[in-house]
Amino acid sequence: MADKVVTRESWVRQNLFLGMNLRDYVKSNLTPFNYVAAIILVIGLPVMAYRIIYGLGPATNLSDNNPWGLWIGFDMMTGVALAAGGFVMGTAVHLFGMKEYRPLVRPAILTGFLGYLFAVIGLMFDLGRYYRLPYPIFVSLGVNSILFLVAWHVALYLTCQFVEWCPAIFEWLDMKKFRKIFLNLTIGATIFGVILSTLHQSALGSLFLLMPSKLHPLWYSSLIPVFFFVSAIIGGITMTIVESMLSHRVFKEQVPKIAMDHAHFDRITIGLGKAASALLFTYFCLKLIGVAHGNDWHYVNTNYGYWWLVEVIGFILIPAFLFAFGVRNDNAKLIRVTAIVTVIGVALNRVNQSIICFNWNAEEQYIPHWMEVVITITIITIGLITFRWIINRMPILYDHPDYEVEEH
Amino acid sequence: MGIDRRGFLKHLAGIGSAAVVGKTTKAIAQEHFTGYPDRFGVLVDLTVCIGCRKCEWACKEVNKLPNKPIAEYEDKSVFEEKRRTHADTFTIVNRFENSQNSAEPIFVKKQCMHCDEPACASACLVKAFTKTPEGAVIYNPKVCIGCRYCMAACPFNIPAYQYDDAFTPEVTKCTFCFDRIRREGGVPGCVEMCPVEALIFGKRSELLELAHDRIRNNPGEYVNHVYGENEVGGTSWMYISPVPFEEVGFRTDLGVTPIPQYSRGFLSMVSVVLVTWPALCMGFYSFSKRREQLAKAESEKSGEEQ
Numbered sequence: 001m002a003d004k005v006v007t008r009e010s011w012v013r014q015n016l017f018l019g020m021n022l023r024d025y026v027k028s029n030l031t032p033f034n035y036v037a038a039i040i041l042v043i044g045l046p047v048m049a050y051r052i053i054y055g056l057g058p059a060t061n062l063s064d065n066n067p068w069g070l071w072i073g074f075d076m077m078t079g080v081a082l083a084a085g086g087f088v089m090g091t092a093v094h095l096f097g098m099k100e101y102r103p104l105v106r107p108a109i110l111t112g113f114l115g116y117l118f119a120v121i122g123l124m125f126d127l128g129r130y131y132r133l134p135y136p137i138f139v140s141l142g143v144n145s146i147l148f149l150v151a152w153h154v155a156l157y158l159t160c161q162f163v164e165w166c167p168a169i170f171e172w173l174d175m176k177k178f179r180k181i182f183l184n185l186t187i188g189a190t191i192f193g194v195i196l197s198t199l200h201q202s203a204l205g206s207l208f209l210l211m212p213s214k215l216h217p218l219w220y221s222s223l224i225p226v227f228f229f230v231s232a233i234i235g236g237i238t239m240t241i242v243e244s245m246l247s248h249r250v251f252k253e254q255v256p257k258i259a260m261d262h263a264h265f266d267r268i269t270i271g272l273g274k275a276a277s278a279l280l281f282t283y284f285c286l287k288l289i290g291v292a293h294g295n296d297w298h299y300v301n302t303n304y305g306y307w308w309l310v311e312v313i314g315f316i317l318i319p320a321f322l323f324a325f326g327v328r329n330d331n332a333k334l335i336r337v338t339a340i341v342t343v344i345g346v347a348l349n350r351v352n353q354s355i356i357c358f359n360w361n362a363e364e365q366y367i368p369h370w371m372e373v374v375i376t377i378t379i380i381t382i383g384l385i386t387f388r389w390i391i392n393r394m395p396i397l398y399d400h401p402d403y404e405v406e407e408h
Numbered sequence: 409m410g411i412d413r414r415g416f417l418k419h420l421a422g423i424g425s426a427a428v429v430g431k432t433t434k435a436i437a438q439e440h441f442t443g444y445p446d447r448f449g450v451l452v453d454l455t456v457c458i459g460c461r462k463c464e465w466a467c468k469e470v471n472k473l474p475n476k477p478i479a480e481y482e483d484k485s486v487f488e489e490k491r492r493t494h495a496d497t498f499t500i501v502n503r504f505e506n507s508q509n510s511a512e513p514i515f516v517k518k519q520c521m522h523c524d525e526p527a528c529a530s531a532c533l534v535k536a537f538t539k540t541p542e543g544a545v546i547y548n549p550k551v552c553i554g555c556r557y558c559m560a561a562c563p564f565n566i567p568a569y570q571y572d573d574a575f576t577p578e579v580t581k582c583t584f585c586f587d588r589i590r591r592e593g594g595v596p597g598c599v600e601m602c603p604v605e606a607l608i609f610g611k612r613s614e615l616l617e618l619a620h621d622r623i624r625n626n627p628g629e630y631v632n633h634v635y636g637e638n639e640v641g642g643t644s645w646m647y648i649s650p651v652p653f654e655e656v657g658f659r660t661d662l663g664v665t666p667i668p669q670y671s672r673g674f675l676s677m678v679s680v681v682l683v684t685w686p687a688l689c690m691g692f693y694s695f696s697k698r699r700e701q702l703a704k705a706e707s708e709k710s711g712e713e714q
Contacts, residue, residue, distance in 0.1 A: 055574030064494055064568040067556035095689055097696025128554020128569065128577040132534075140534040140551035146671050147557050148533040149678065191689040198681055206674040210527055210561040213662050225674050358560075 015172065018392060037381050044378025047371050051125055059371045066359060066366035073354035075122030075376055077204060078347045079115050080154070081228070084236030085243070086112020086161055087197040090190045101268050103260045106168055106396045107247060108240045110387065113161040116154060118383040125375055146206045153200035160193040171403055172394040179403070201232040208353060216357035218299050218308040221290035227349075230283045235346035237276045241269055241339035251391055257398035266332035273335035276342065277323030284316045304360060311352060315345025443524035447543030448589055449612030449636075449644040450599060451619050452517055454656065455629060457606035459487070459501055459515035463598035467499045467519075470585060470597030490657065493518065495570045498582040499598060504656040514649070514656050517598070517607070520545060520566045520582035521636060522644035523666070528558035528567060530668035536579070543612060543644040544584035552579060563640055563662050584644065612644055619648050641666030 017025040051059040062069050089108035092098045124130040136142060136151040166182035205228025208215050221227070248255055248265070260268075291297060299305050319342045326334035355366060391397060461481040468475035473496045487503035499519035506514045526545045529537035534551040537558065547567075554577055559567045570577040588594035589609075599609040608615060619634045635653050636646035640662050647653070654660045 053574060055572055055577065056569075057571035057573075060571075062556075062569075062571060064492065064559065065565060067559035067569065091689075095693045095696065097693075097700055126555075128556070128573075129552065129575075130554075132551075132553040135551055135553050136533045140536070142533040142535040144530050144535075144668070145533040145557070146674065147531065147555065149675075151533055187693065191686055191693075194689055195682060195685045198685060199678060202674070206671060207557065209670045209674060210531055210667050212667075212670060213563045213659060214560070222670075222673065225677070 015393060037385060040378055040381045044374050044381070047374045048125065048378065051371065051375060056126075056128065059369065059375075061366060061369040061372065063364065063366070065362060065364045068354060068358070069126075069366055070355070070368040070372045070376055071122050071126040073351050074347070075379065076119050076126075077350035077354050079119035079122065080204060081201070081232045081235040081346050081350055082239045082343060083112040083115025083119070084197060084201060084232040085240040086110075086115075086164070086236070087157075087190075087193045088233055088236040089240055090164060091194050094187060094190045095194070100264075101271070103258060103265075103397075104240055104244055104268065106165075107243060107391075108236075109161055109164045110168075110390060110396050111239065111243050112236075113158070113165050114383055114387055116158050116161065118379050120154065120158070122376065122379050146203050146209070149203045150200050150207070153196045153203065157193060157196040157200065160189045160196065163189040164193070168394045168396055171400040174402075197232075198229060202226065202229040204228055205353070208358075211358070214359055214362075215353070216299070216304050216308075216360040217294055217296040218291060218304060219353055219357045221293060223286060223290045223293065226286060227283070227290065230279060230286060231346055231349060234276055234279045234283060234342060237272050237279070238339040238342040238346070241272050241276075241336055242343055244269070245336050245339075247391065247397055250388075251397060254391075254397050257401075259399055266330075269332045269335050270327055270330060273323045273332075273338070274327045276339070277320050277327060280316055280320035280323065280342070284312065284320060287312050287316065304357065307352070307356070311345065311348055315341065315348055319345065443612075443642055444539075444541040444543065445613075447524075447541065447612050447644060448584075448609065449522075449543060449615045449646060450596065451608045451610075451615040452645065452647045453606050453608070453622070454514050454516060454647060454649040456604050457501070457515040457517065458604055459484075459503060459513070460603065461486075461501050462601045462603060463517060463607065464497070464499055464501060466597040466601035467582075468497075470588070471498060471583065473497070487513075491518075492568075493520075493566055493581065494568045495572075495580050497568075498580065502657055507651050507655055514651065516647075516656050516658075518566075518657075519598075519645065520584070521564050521639075522582075522584050523640055524642040524644070525640070525666035525668050527561040527563060527640070527667035530671065531557040531561035533557070540586065540590075542584075542586065542590050544586040544589065545581075546583055546586050547579055547581065549578040554579075561667065563659070563667060612646075615646060619646060622648060635660075638664040640664070641669070 013019060013021065018028075020028060047059070056062055060069060085108040089101060089105045093101050093105050120133075124133065127133065132139075136148055137155060142148045163182055163185050167179050167186070170176070170179035170182065202225035205224040208220065208224055209222070212220055244265070291300075300308065319338050322334060322338040322341075326332070326338060359365070395403075462478065465475065465478045465481050467473070490502050491497075491500045493500060499517060501515050501517050504514045504516060506512050522539075522543055522545045524539070526537060526539055529535075529539060529545065533555065534553055536548045536552045537545055538548070539545050554569075556569055556579070558579060559565075559569060567579045567581045569579055585594070585596035585598075589596060595609045596607075599607040608618065610618075616634065616637060619637075623630045623632055623634070630648050630650055631652055633653060634646050634648055635658055636643040641664060647658070649656060652660075
């Protein structure tokens with residue numbers, strides 16, 4: 001009996017408190033990052049409660065003319081685009097057999113899963129009747145709607161990514177049988193994930209196909225689905241570069257356990273930069289074709305046109321050249337910096353598409369309420385804390401020493 | 409993990425379940441829809457409207473919205489700014505300068521146009537909107553999740569939201585008094601109230617004839633355009649005007665394509681992706697797997713030779 005108590009205690013200690021006792025664990029958490037996070041939560045959680053209790057009216061600047069704001073434009077659109085790394089890396093390694101990139105798969109899938117999860121959590125604040133979230137799946141199926149497609153695919157894709165993440169969970173919990181089961185599902189989940197991602201990433205953009213009279217012509221194009229798909233892959237790749245760079249700095253103590261030396265890490269970063277460069281050039285050409293299709297060139301010499309040039313030249317064409325330059329000169333550092341610029345560029349595109357260039361011809365312009373901003377920041381903070389909690393416990397960055405490497 | 413036959417079948421099962429989702433989306437790619445034949449409509453004659461706003465009052469009465477005494481609707485100061493529909497206001501009248509005759513301003517009633525192929529209905533992911541054979545586009549609050557895509561999609565900016573309701577907010581808009589018009593001889597509240605017959609209720613096809621007759625028989629009185637005849641594929645509510653429509657708050661750049669049409673190209677691509685992507689993925693997978701096996705065999709062979 002006493003024996004059992006001891007084992008349970010040590011299990012908690014080992015798996016939850018990182019091998020420390022409670023007091024040491026609490027002490028180890030008194031870090032500057034956590035102080036900042038605590039302040040954000042102290043402000044953010046009551047604001048979230050305020051939104052729930054008093055409704056969208058007092059908590060947001062949404063209106064009858066501007067029904068979508070920061071939570072859709074940033075949390076949902078940008079969150080999902082930048083979470084594409086999971087499916088991109090999964091495809092590269094599991095389907096294309098690019099084994100070199102294997103150390104990046106688990107972090108990318110975790111980033112993807114949490115990215116989607118917190119995008120959906122953000123959506124819960126935006127929906128007027130969040131408690132009806134399952135309605136499009138189970139109650140009333142609006143099959144004519146592109147948003148219906150998005151809802152189904154995001155729900156299924158969250159499941160897929162969870163399945164892909166499960167082996168790491170069961171390694172952490174030391175449950176070999178379950179790990180094996182989920183490991184066997186990996187290829188299926190990856191293929192299903194590719195299909196779902198192709199469709200819902202492009203479907204998110206296609207939501208705007210219904211708004212030709214509201215979206216600025218430089219951003220409205222029948223090619224929107226392709227723009228969104230290609231830029232999501234770009235977002236996924238560059239986010240993987242940024243995320244792996246940050247992880248290797250923040251989780252320094254785990255770096256020696258990673259089966260990848262510095263040269264290997266730089267090499268695959270450069271490899272990703274090469275892919276990003278090619279995709280950015282493609283994306284740039286597609287953007288031009290989009291404008292040519294509608295023959296909208298005369299809009300380029302307007303204020304919105306200059307803003308479009310900032311996006312297309314500053315955040316697509318220039319990064320494409322910088323990546324190419326970095327690859328040529330074996331300059332991993334340049335690749336990483338350019339990846340940060342490109343991530344910002346993808347976010348800028350999503351915000352342009354859904355907020356800045358939406359209702360461009362209307363008098364009433366939307367600027368987010370401070371509570372909308374606070375809730376967005378709070379959700380991101382909780383996301384980061386969750387990510388760190390998992391990375392510190394589960395074998396995500398490194399291979400668990402007790403388990404053989406998963407080969408497919 | 410090697411992929412054996414059982415594994416392959418398992419993958420197929422997964423893909424099959426995706427196809428179920430895909431199949432349902434296919435229903436949208438239907439043929440061009442020309443509207444229900446006997447649908448009703450309203451013709452608004454802008455040369456007749458006197459801006460009394462009694463339709464606004466009647467609308468609130470019929471729909472049991474918070475209302476003011478009818479006398480207060482004589483207040484003309486509301487015309488100082490351009491208004492739109494809101495959560496408890498399904499219709500409003502705006503005043504515009506008359507470029508033909510500055511002494512007589514033009515009053516324009518605004519409400520849901522009841523499109524033949526409504527953008528709101530094609531946007532809705534829970535089928536909350538229905539275009540009825542009578543012509544009304546009606547909303548079912550029982551399934552609405554409050555995503556507000558209908559509002560973003562509406563080319564006329566009509567649906568409004570109860571933003572101040574924290575727990576059970578609804579989208580609101582003109583119902584075309586569906587409960588009245590579905591009954592024999594029923595007309596919408598606003599039409600019944602109109603003292604000058606600026607609003608004429610009837611079969612849309614007959615109203616269209618009437619509109620063209622009025623334009624033809626009164627040369628110089630109207631511009632030759634029935635707004636709503638072809639806009640976004642046609643609407644149940646239609647207008648005739650003495651001045652070009654863009655001068656009195658109408659968007660004339662909406663085109664004649666029904667808004668749902670814009671998403672059909674993408675939706676028809678969905679099934680193509682569902683069918684081809686698994687095959688492509690499996691192809692890539694088998695290819696890389698085979699290459700790996702060959703490389704392995706090669707290295708083993710060279711190992712033996714040494």
